[in-house]
Amino acid sequence: MLQDNGFRALDRKECLRLLAKVPVGRVVYTRQALPSVLPVNFSLDDDSSVLLCTSPAAELVRAIDGAVVAFEADEFDAATQSGWSVVVTGRAAVVRDPAEHERLLRDGPRSWMPMRNGVFVRIESEMISGRELTGGHGTH
Amino acid sequence: MLQDNGFRALDRKECLRLLAKVPVGRVVYTRQALPSVLPVNFSLDDDSSVLLCTSPAAELVRAIDGAVVAFEADEFDAATQSGWSVVVTGRAAVVRDPAEHERLLRDGPRSWMPMRNGVFVRIESEMISGRELTGGHGTH
Numbered sequence: 349m350l351q352d353n354g355f356r357a358l359d360r361k362e363c364l365r366l367l368a369k370v371p372v373g374r375v376v377y378t379r380q381a382l383p384s385v386l387p388v389n390f391s392l393d394d395d396s397s398v399l400l401c402t403s404p405a406a407e408l409v410r411a412i413d414g415a416v417v418a419f420e421a422d423e424f425d426a427a428t429q430s431g432w433s434v435v436v437t438g439r440a441a442v443v444r445d446p447a448e449h450e451r452l453l454r455d456g457p458r459s460w461m462p463m464r465n466g467v468f469v470r471i472e473s474e475m476i477s478g479r480e481l482t483g484g485h486g487t488h
Numbered sequence: 489m490l491q492d493n494g495f496r497a498l499d500r501k502e503c504l505r506l507l508a509k510v511p512v513g514r515v516v517y518t519r520q521a522l523p524s525v526l527p528v529n530f531s532l533d534d535d536s537s538v539l540l541c542t543s544p545a546a547e548l549v550r551a552i553d554g555a556v557v558a559f560e561a562d563e564f565d566a567a568t569q570s571g572w573s574v575v576v577t578g579r580a581a582v583v584r585d586p587a588e589h590e591r592l593l594r595d596g597p598r599s600w601m602p603m604r605n606g607v608f609v610r611i612e613s614e615m616i617s618g619r620e621l622t623g624g625h626g627t628h
Contacts, residue, residue: 354601354602354603355601371564371566372562372564372566372571374514374525374560374562376516376523376524376525377523378518378523382556382558382577383516383517383518383523383556383557383558383577384516384558384575385514385516385525385558385560385575386573387560387562387564387571387573389564389566389569416522416523417523418522418523418524418525420514420525420527422512422514422527424511424512424527424529426511426512426529429529429600430600431512431527433526433527435524435525437522437523460569460570460621460623461494461495461621462494463494481600481601483600
């Protein structure tokens with residue numbers, strides 16, 4: 349579907365396929381009443397939730413555990429002025445179940461940051477929206 | 489400065505140099521009490537504020553005009569697990585001064601979306617923070 353604004357809306361399946369292509373996305377949350385954003389590497393779990401691995405001491409964990417956050421990933425090409433973006437919105441929570449934590453130690457994302465005793469955070473994919481820009485414009 | 493979490497903090501000058509390298513960033517704002525994020529192409533003005541060009545009818549304009557938003561840009565390389573991110577936080581406002589609008593029609597960013605009668609939005613760079621990850625870890 350081509351929208352009025354020149355973007356094509358992507359369905360959930362397309363969104364998940366694109367999300368699986370990129371290693372880094374951005375967690376969007378509220379911090380001290382201000383909009384805040386932090387890029388992180390991630391993976392998708394079997395149920396399509398977004399998984400992060402971070403330090404248990406990270407400010408991010410305190411800020412988002414139990415909160416509704418947005419998670420965004422995209423890819424754009426300046427040469428063709430085209431690309432896509434996907435936003436997952438849902439509740440974030442630290443994985444506290446020991447068996448689940450063990451499973452993610454084997455199969456979950458590995459942090460790009462040096463850390464010990466990392467914790468996993470799951471963002472439920474309650475809402476997924478995406479759009480594609482096919483490019484070739486560049487007008488005011 | 490290498491922080492405890494493995495990132496090096498970037499100073500304002502480094503942040504602005506990196507921001508100038510990339511064509512697309514992400515506006516982070518609050519929409520219906522939920523965190524929201526939208527990628528846009530942008531340019532930096534002479535005073536280091538972030539400039540966007542968008543449709544006057546865009547929901548984004550209504551949501552951010554007069555509000556404090558975050559604007560994020562980054563570049564990461566999965567092969568080396570390294571990269572940088574910069575966040576500008578400041579008040580966003582539609583450029584309403586006709587002379588300023590005329591100047592931006594000449595020198596400002598051009599939208600990648602097809603549109604007529606685009607409006608410019610300026611995000612003041614009241615706070616700029618950035619960090620660099622030098623990579624090569626990948627542990628839990």
